[in-house]
Amino acid sequence: MKDLYSVLGVNATADAEAIKSAYRKLARENHPDANPGDTAAEERFKEISHAYDVLGDAEKRSAYDAERASPFARAGAGGGPRTGGGGPFGNIDVDLGDLFGSVFSRGGGAGPRPARGADIETEVTISFDQAMEGVTVPIALDKRDACSTCRGSGAKPGTSSSLCPECRGRGVRGREAGGFSVNRPCANCGGAGTIIETPCEDCGGAGSTSGRKRYNVKIPAGAKSGTKVRLRGKGQAGPAGTEPGDLFVVVAVGESERYTRAGDNLVIEVPITFAEAAMGAKVEIPTLDGKVAITVPPGSTDGRRLAVRGKGAPRMSGSGAGDLIATLRIVVPEKLGKRQKDALQKFADLDKRDPREALFT
Ligand SMILES: [Zn+2]
Ligand SMILES: [Zn+2]
Structure with a gap:
């Protein structure tokens, strides 16, 4: 998967306006109507549209940034759910009507x-x-x-x-x-x-x-x-x-209470406990047609994304569906009973690593 920022030729720190203008310029240059029969331009145009669909949308962009920064982004878990990165943002169509309506309209x-x-x-x-x-x-x-x-x-x-x-x-x-x-x-x-x-x-x-x-x-x-x-x-x-x-x-x-949409993929936030995150777990999540069990790998961090293939939104073409992306959210209990506190204290006493060490080196 190509880096979406480099597709648009902008920095990862570029603001929305810079991204938009880079996209417009590239889209105009590579638009199929301007390059009839040029399949390379068509391919570039698809990449550009895809990149802008993600980077041009604040929510999708921050999801992409998180994934881009994650060490798991390209890891491909193999078997069962796979980590996001392969294609959570595939197959997105972009309506170019507003952009090209004036440029390519029939002459009056x-x-x-x-x-x-x-x-x-x-x-x-x-x-x-x-x-x-x-x-x-x-x-x-x-x-x-x-x-x-x-x-x-x-x-x-x-x-x-x-x-x-x-x-x-x-x-x-x-x-x-x-x-x-x-x-x-x-x-x-x-x-x-x-x-x-x-x-x-x-x-x-x-x-x-x-x-x-x-x-x-x-x-x-x-x-x-x-x-x-x-x-x-x-x-x-x-x-x-x-x-x-x-x-x-x-x-x-209209919006869903459970899912957000990223093209044909559906994204759902899945709360898990600290224990499930640390030790790994099998948890059930709702899909459009019933429940499915996903495997939370041991040592999962908050925000980790796990994809369930083919359980996203149906594709308008009629062939298959996108993926369901589960974003793990670690929930911390607001109150602890005495025995829970004791157990956690025991755990803390055994855990000698300093999570803030890197801040001072
Ligand atoms: Zn006449
Ligand atoms: Zn008449």
Whole structure:
């Protein structure tokens, strides 16, 4: 596993702003749209996105820092649970919409009317459990849909629209300006390229009517906050005779009381006693489907991470699941009975090492 800081070319002490700007620069340079067919760039782009997904998120970054500093980070326990480090942060998708929307969007400017209707974005909130299982959510929204009377043509049923004589169906007209030919939308047909001679009475020739629409949106198991589900053709109706846009449903996922999410991995804090940490133990932890026993190795320190393969969040691709990462938390009793105190004192008398020795050398 490559060091995520070196992937972004920043120091481990870099602040959030420096990380963000390093990521943006690298992501732009290596974006697949800017390097078509370049698999090396694509690979770099994936690494960069992955690194930023971790380092760009304060919580994931501190978990990564802790793991990076831990002597167990690369130890791979073999058999049973393995120590985190191999891939607790694998398979993370990043939505680049906000970054590249402006850079890679279709060109606008003066031209024929849009060839399709506008896209719509709407948000649904689901619970953590629903996100783990997948859920179908009913939504309702007001939008323009193709007129059912004229089926979106705008022409009264039985009549048809004719080609605009001014622009001959192109929707634009050229105009000489300083030696250049400049295209402007045709004023005669409004850029549609066609003229409706007898408009549909229900939509007045627009080809669409507005109203409330209901859809059942299937959200896949493993959805994360920010996941976009696309309903093709369910956006706004376009101008008469054109395709509708798409409807994008942006998912917001509620929090779990037990787990936090790191990509497809789930992280759970597992309290253990000092005795369990020192001597090792088998402890049961809850997973999405029942309990599983993990082995706490003897001599475990607070914060040690143990991974249970395949017990994390389901992958949206439908193939398998991430890992469940157990973060050990040593709990210290607030009060001790007399016999407990005596036993601990006996232990203390036998433990002659000074844990603070290194502070003074
Ligand atoms: Zn109509
Ligand atoms: Zn025209």
